[in-house]
Amino acid sequence: MKLTPVMKDFVVHWGEMGAKWGTNRTVAQLQAFLYISPEPLNADDIIDSLQIARSNVSSSLKELQNWKIVKVVHKFGDRRDHYELMKDVCAMFQTILDERKRREIDPTLQILKECISETDTKNKEDRYSRERLVELLNFIETMSLWYERMRKMSIDKIMGFVQLENKFSKFLKGSK
Amino acid sequence: MKLTPVMKDFVVHWGEMGAKWGTNRTVAQLQAFLYISPEPLNADDIIDSLQIARSNVSSSLKELQNWKIVKVVHKFGDRRDHYELMKDVCAMFQTILDERKRREIDPTLQILKECISETDTKNKEDRYSRERLVELLNFIETMSLWYERMRKMSIDKIMGFVQLENKFSKFLKGSK
DNA sequence: TATTATATTCTGTATAGACAGAACAAACGG
DNA sequence: CCGTTTGTTCTGTCTATACAGAATATAATA
Structure with missing residues (x-):
């Protein structure tokens, strides 16, 4: 061929x-x-x-x-x-993302939690690190959660949502 | 240190x-x-x-x-x-994503468009490829658009939205 | 059971990228 | 100006990975 x-x-x-x-x-x-x-x-x-x-x-x-x-x-x-x-493009990308999350993001969250719990609060440097690690953990956790939500939606719903969100953001601008 | x-x-x-x-x-x-x-x-x-x-x-x-x-x-x-x-975690990730989009996604969209326009419609194999490339292009374009919309939102709004969407999806389930 | 078809795993080589150290360049202070 | 500090670029080496080809395994047919 x-x-x-x-x-x-x-x-x-x-x-x-x-x-x-x-x-x-x-x-x-x-x-x-x-x-x-x-x-x-x-x-x-x-x-x-x-x-x-x-x-x-x-x-x-x-x-x-x-x-x-x-x-x-x-x-x-x-x-x-x-x-x-896998035939469906959308499903394929979702599968890849799921897998990356499982392999890479979840272990990272784990590590971050461990690091945070092991910080020595008597140590000034560690105290600052801790703050920052908590910030990072929160961010990644939020993004993960967000992804979990999104991934339940079909591509059509997302398309629809893109438009909905567009209106919503215009509304927010209007109310400022 | x-x-x-x-x-x-x-x-x-x-x-x-x-x-x-x-x-x-x-x-x-x-x-x-x-x-x-x-x-x-x-x-x-x-x-x-x-x-x-x-x-x-x-x-x-x-x-x-x-x-x-x-x-x-x-x-x-x-x-x-x-x-x-960059101090703000969220802004940092956004910047990275922006940059990846600019360097990698946008050129990919370009290539896909070129491939699609160059398909030989007399050729059976190319006809099928064309269909699939169009499908892929649509998917990536939608995701890009979606990202553009999202990236205008602050992390707080996204947090809020995660909750909103949660309600929305429950509503959808209820209506089935 | 021998022979062929098919798929996987092993092994050595080639290659790209990461990196150290040297050479270089630029800016500053005496 | 000349030595020193600081930063960049160049060059060769090392390493990890990709990959081909061989060896091996598995399964099917005769």
Whole structure:
């Protein structure tokens, strides 16, 4: 399977983007390729199209599965594994965010709490640190809570909300 | 200046966190250190406390300045530069998000638009890609718009809104 | 059971990025 | 001016990660 120029562009750019956000290039390229593929792909499709080694395909797919956005499917009469990216863009991003929260934000909150409880209040420096850590904890907790709320809404509701909020902010301005 | 154990914990963890989000460890550590420092710091303070080379301090500070969250200040009678992290946590995160949007999201939108306009509609594969790219573009554009709206709100309003939305979602459930 | 097809894990190499230390540049004080 | 303080840029080394290819495992068919 040969990529069209447009497909290449997209795959390459998405790969670069992924790298900037902390995932590796190949994984992001694979995600992009699966995203624009009408059918689930097998390892050979990917090897041919993206020109990467089988081992790399295998581990990158595993990574995408760890992120819970790719699953294995099968075609009738074909014993090879086929891989399918979560269809709905919105759901996919939500899944990624959920996962990041679980892996990174939640442990950070944990650490912050530990740091705060371990501050030595007799120590002047620590007292200041404590204040600041509490501030940071509050901020991240609020954002987390906010995200939890938001993530229950569908994209349509969010769209609707963007408009609602727009009116609300105009109202606030008017009342000042 | 010697870091207390709590300070070390925080600095180290924040450094690891930064690495996962695409900035380098030292830069993130420096951010953490500046965050809990009551006073603006000079290069020597940082060299002593974080045990890193002068050159590394210099370039890391430059990086933080590029992200627009650190600025140079001066102390009376001291000709060394002192560095100060943006005080308000919320404003700092907003600044970072703004910058990421500007550097990464906006160009991505640009690329997506280009890809879409260059799709060859005679080509079956490209037709499908086009659909999907449009879907992705819409999603990211909506999220961007949403962010633009949100970012005008202060943290207090968002807090308030989290509660408002909570009521709203209960209302929706009730009406089903 | 042997053979082939498929997928995973292991191992060595290559590469990009981080970083220290040196060299350099600029500003200040004597 | 000349030495000293301070900050930046350059250069080489080290390290972590990405990745290819080989080895291995697993499963299917004959």
